Amino acid sequence: MTVHLLRMAVGIRDLAHLQERQRANRHLRDGRDVVHGFTRRRPTRTDALLDGGSIYWIIRGAIRVRQRLLAFDEASDERGNTFCRLVYDPVLVLTEAQPRRPMQGWRYLAPGDAPADVGPLGADDLPPDLAASLRDIGLL
Secondary structure (H helix, E strand, O other), X not given: OOOEEEEEOOOOOOHHHHHHHHHOOEEEEOOEEEEEEEEOOOOOOHXXXXXXXXXXXXXXXXXXXXXXXXXXXXXXXOOOOEEEEEEEOOOOXXXXXXXXXXXXXXXXXXXXXXXXXXXXXXXXXXXXXXXXXXXXXXXX
């Protein structure tokens, strides 16, 4: 059964800022563009997470966007400290805003509790004043 991860996007102002930060973490993996993220411990439910799961990002007090999870790797730094490398699709999918309280680390999110996708919505498809308002609240 699919399950998702819920994680705070600490220090991220809005969706554009998340995109900018993730550009620095893009890598080629088996000829495919991916984004790397890191966490101290490997999730225990990796099979369920990789069965169509996503990472849902909390930005400024609400879930706003998700990315499909692709893999989990064990990695270590130059001091020998081990951690888990999360590998996810670089495509950000807008979701309905769902308020969330601050938390540390990550939590599992059941599919029934996940916000619905907004859909393939771009700034070019909207009236300019509506697109500006959505940008101000972090949805574009």
